[in-house]
Amino acid sequence: MQWYNRDTRLLPAQGLPLLVLDFCLQQQLDCHRLLRGTRLFLDDVLQHNPAVSPEQLHRLLDNALQLLRSDDSPFLLGQRLLPGHNGSASQALMLAPNLYGALELLTELQPLLTPLLTPKFCMDDNYGYLYWLDSCGAGKLEPALVEMYTVAIVAFSRRQQGQHLPWEVSFCHSKPPHIEQYWVHIGEQLQFDQPCNLLRIPRQQLFHNWQNSGITARLARQQAQQQLQQLPACHSLLDTTYHLIMQALSAPDQGRPLQLEGLAQSMGLSPATLKRHLKKHGTHFQQQLDLARLHRALYLFHTRRLSTDAVARELGFHDSAGLRRSFKRWTGTTPSHLLTLWAPAD
Amino acid sequence: MTSFFRLHTAKLLALLALANALLLLYLGAGDLKSVQQWSWADISGEGGSALLTLLWLCLILNSRPAGRITTLLTLGLGLMFLAWWVDTMDEFIQLPPTIQWDHWLESVPMSCGLLLLTYGLYHWHHEQLAISVQLQKRERLFRDHRYFDRVTPLSGAQYLRRQIDLTLQANEQQPASLIALDLDDFDTVNQRYGHSEGDRVLQALSQLLLLNLRPQDLLCRLAGDRFVILLPHTGEAAANGIAAELQQAIASFAYRNSQQGERIRLQASVAVVMAGSETPEQLLERLQLALCRARQPLALRA
Numbered sequence: 189m190q191w192y193n194r195d196t197r198l199l200p201a202q203g204l205p206l207l208v209l210d211f212c213l214q215q216q217l218d219c220h221r222l223l224r225g226t227r228l229f230l231d232d233v234l235q236h237n238p239a240v241s242p243e244q245l246h247r248l249l250d251n252a253l254q255l256l257r258s259d260d261s262p263f264l265l266g267q268r269l270l271p272g273h274n275g276s277a278s279q280a281l282m283l284a285p286n287l288y289g290a291l292e293l294l295t296e297l298q299p300l301l302t303p304l305l306t307p308k309f310c311m312d313d314n315y316g317y318l319y320w321l322d323s324c325g326a327g328k329l330e331p332a333l334v335e336m337y338t339v340a341i342v343a344f345s346r347r348q349q350g351q352h353l354p355w356e357v358s359f360c361h362s363k364p365p366h367i368e369q370y371w372v373h374i375g376e377q378l379q380f381d382q383p384c385n386l387l388r389i390p391r392q393q394l395f396h397n398w399q400n401s402g403i404t405a406r407l408a409r410q411q412a413q414q415q416l417q418q419l420p421a422c423h424s425l426l427d428t429t430y431h432l433i434m435q436a437l438s439a440p441d442q443g444r445p446l447q448l449e450g451l452a453q454s455m456g457l458s459p460a461t462l463k464r465h466l467k468k469h470g471t472h473f474q475q476q477l478d479l480a481r482l483h484r485a486l487y488l489f490h491t492r493r494l495s496t497d498a499v500a501r502e503l504g505f506h507d508s509a510g511l512r513r514s515f516k517r518w519t520g521t522t523p524s525h526l527l528t529l530w531a532p533a534d
Numbered sequence: 535m536t537s538f539f540r541l542h543t544a545k546l547l548a549l550l551a552l553a554n555a556l557l558l559l560y561l562g563a564g565d566l567k568s569v570q571q572w573s574w575a576d577i578s579g580e581g582g583s584a585l586l587t588l589l590w591l592c593l594i595l596n597s598r599p600a601g602r603i604t605t606l607l608t609l610g611l612g613l614m615f616l617a618w619w620v621d622t623m624d625e626f627i628q629l630p631p632t633i634q635w636d637h638w639l640e641s642v643p644m645s646c647g648l649l650l651l652t653y654g655l656y657h658w659h660h661e662q663l664a665i666s667v668q669l670q671k672r673e674r675l676f677r678d679h680r681y682f683d684r685v686t687p688l689s690g691a692q693y694l695r696r697q698i699d700l701t702l703q704a705n706e707q708q709p710a711s712l713i714a715l716d717l718d719d720f721d722t723v724n725q726r727y728g729h730s731e732g733d734r735v736l737q738a739l740s741q742l743l744l745l746n747l748r749p750q751d752l753l754c755r756l757a758g759d760r761f762v763i764l765l766p767h768t769g770e771a772a773a774n775g776i777a778a779e780l781q782q783a784i785a786s787f788a789y790r791n792s793q794q795g796e797r798i799r800l801q802a803s804v805a806v807v808m809a810g811s812e813t814p815e816q817l818l819e820r821l822q823l824a825l826c827r828a829r830q831p832l833a834l835r836a
Contacts, residue, residue: 214730258684260757264729267721347721352829368691368818372716372758376826 191428191455192299192421194246194324194469197239199303203274205240205248206233211265212252222251242304242324242424249304250329259366262332263373266339274300276411283405287345287353288394291318294341297412298323298427299419305337306427312491316394319386319483323424325469331361334385339373341387348398355389358382383482383519383526425465426476428455433480437503445504448473482518485511489523496523542595549591549612553619556639560620564629577625584618587611603661606654613647671747676700683755685733686740691818694754694762698814701766710809711773712817713763714825715743715780718801720759727791727798735798738789746783747776762821770808777804803829 192198199205209230212222219230226247232238253261271278277293277300284290291309298306306323309316318341326333338357345353356377363380364370370378416422423431432454436446451473452462466472481503488499500511515523539546591611598604620639629636666673672688674697681693701710717723717739724732736759743753743761752764763780765773784802791798805824809817 263758267724268729343721347725366691366757368757368760368822371822372756372760376822 190421191423191425192242192419193425193465194243195241196420197241197244198299198419198421199240199242199245200237200274201228201233201240202237203272203300204269204303205245207268207273208245208248208252208265209233211268212256215256217252217255221255223248224251226251245304246324246326246329249332253329253332260369260373262335263339263369266336266373267343269336269340270301270344272301274415276408276415277301280405280408280412281344283401283408284348284398285401285405286395286398287349287389288316289401290345290348290398291316291394293409293412297416299422299424300412300416302337302340305333306424306430307337310487310491311391311394313391315388315391317386317388319384321427321430321479323427325426325471327470331359334359334361335370338385338387342374349393349396353389353393355387357388358384358386360385381520383486383521426469426471429466429476430480433477434484437480437484446477478514478518481514485515485523486526489527499523538592538596545595545608545612549615552616556616556620557623560623560627560629560636563633564627567626567628571628573625577622580618580621580625584615584622587615587618591615603654603657606650606657610647610649610651610654613643613650615647617641617644617647670749671744671751671753674700674750674752686737686755688740688753688755688761690754691756691762694752694756694764695814695818697752697754697764698809698817701764702809702814705766708767709769711765711768711770712807712809712821713765713773713777713780714756714805714821715761715763715777715784716803716825716829717759717784718803718829723798723800727793731791731793734792735789735800739784739787739800742783742787743780746780760825762818770806773806773808777806780804 205228209219209222213219223229226244228238228240228244228248252265271281277297280297281290281293281301284293291307294301294307295309304322304324304326306321307318308321309318311317320334320337322330322333338359342353342355342357345355352375354377355375356379357374358379359382361380367378429451432451433446436450448462449459452459455462457465463473466476485499485503488494488502489496494502496508496511500506500508503511505511505514512522515521519526591608594604594607594611598607617640620636620643624636624640676693676696678693681689681696683690698710698712720732720735723735736755740753740755740761743763747753747763748765750766754762754764756762763776765776768776781802781804784800787800789798789800790796803825805821805828807817807821807824812820
C-alpha cells in the first residue's frame, strides 16, 4: 500500500504521543481519563514504544484538550512540538541551515514531524507560503491542530533565528474569543475567516543564515529519510488524493474534469472502496476536489497573476461567472476581494 | 471523596446518631401510619428540605477550611437538618395526642439553627471583607472563579475585559489607562530552565508587580508572559511613569532558579494606552499594537 489510513498504526508512541502525555501529566491530569478510548497504556508506551495510529492520536489530543479546559493549552503544546522527539528527523530539523531548509525538511519528513497536518510550501517573488492540509480527517479538532502547529512553526523559527519573524497568518476559522493567546503566541498579523490556513513570510527571511550545516546535518537527514522508509507508507490517504487531484488539475489538456472513477483507478482501487475510505476520513470526493480547485485557483490568481477568465479555463469551468459562483461557495467571498486582502504589504 | 469522609467522620457520625435517636424516640412513642394516611406533598416538601440541608452541610464542610465560622455554619445547618428530619417523621408516625414535646422538637432546633446560621453568615461577611483586602490589586468589585488563571494567582483576559467595561462605564469623565507588559525573550527561560521553572518565574513576577502597584490598580495575566494592568483615574503621563517603574523593578529583580540558585535576568517591554470611547476589545487591540511597536527586537544570537 502506498498510503496510510487514519487507523494505520505507524507513529512511534514515544514521539508526539508521549510529548502530549508528558505535557498533560505535568498539568496534573489524570492519566486514566487522558488515555480513555485511545487503547494506549502509559507503561506500554514507556516500555515497548508501540506504533500509534493517527486516529488514536486524535483521540488522545481530544481528551487532553477537553480535560485541560484552558484556552492556552494548544498554544503551550504547540511551543513544545518542534523539533520534537523524533530521533533523526528532529535532529535534522535542529541542524537546518535556514528557514527554507527547515520548511523543506518539514514537508519532506511530514509523517514524522507533523503527522496530523500536512504542510505545503510554495514561494513567489515576494513571499514564502506554508499552508496546512488536514492529513487524517481531524474533524472538529482541526482548528486546535492548526493553532498548535502554527505556534510550533512560529516558536521554532524564532528560537532558531533569535528574533521575532514577521509571519502573517491566515486562519479558516473565525476570530476566537481568546484572541489574546494568538497575539502572545503567534503575533499581531492575523486574519480570520480565510480560505486556507496559511503562514506567509517575506522571501528574504527564508534565507537568513541560522548555522553552517555540515556533514552532521546531511547525515541526520539521511537517517531521517531511512526512518521515513521504514514507515508503512510516506503519505496519508488524503494527501495522496490531494496530490493526484492537483496533478490532474495542472495538466489541463486532458480536457475532461477528473471524476471519482479516474481517481480510484489511479490509486488502484475500486470507486466504491475509495468512497468508503474517504467517508472514514470524514470527507467525500467532491469536497476534496473543491479543496484542490480552490488551492489551485488561489495559486494561479496570486502567484501566476492570471485573470479570472484564464483561471476559469485552467480549472475546467465554462466561463468566469461559473468560477466566481464556485469561489463564493468555497470561501464566501469573491476572488478579487480575496486578492486585495493578500496583496503584498508594500 | 474518601478524604472528605475521613476528615469529617466525627461530625457526620454525631449527626447520624442524633437522627437515629430521634427516630427511635418517635417509634417508641407513636404508631406507624398506614400508607393511605401518607401525604405525599408534605413528605416530598419536608423530606426534600432535609436532604438539601444535608447537602449544604456537606458542601460547606468540603469547601471551607476549619475554623470558627465553619463550626457555626455546620452547627446551624445540622440543627436545621434535624428539625426537618423530625418534621418528616411526623408524616410516617402518628404520636398520641397527649404528647406535646414533638412541637418543641420541631421548632427549637429550627430556630436555634437559623440563629446560628445567621450569626455564622454575619461573620462570614467580615471574613470576606478581610479576604478582599488580601485580594486587592487582583480583584475589583466582581468575582467569578471561572476567570482565574491557572498558573499565577491572578485573573485572566476574560476578567480583564469585564473590568475594563465596568471601569469605562463607571467613570466616563475620568481618564483610565492600561499598561501592557511583556517579558523579552521569555521563551529562552522556558527552553533553558524548563517550563515549570518558567511558570515559577511568572508567579514570582506577578507578586513583584503587585507590590509595585497602587491599591486601586488591577493586575491580570493576559496570556503567556504578557500582563495587563488597569489603572483607573489615571492619565497617560502618570501611567507612563508607573510603566517605567515597573520596567525598572523587573530589570533589578533578582529571581534565582530553584535548582542551582542561578540568577535569571528578566527584562520587559511596556506599552501604555489611555482609554478613549471604544469597546474593551478595541482598547485591547490598540494596546496590543502599541506593545508590538514598543517591543525591542531580540538581540541577535552571537
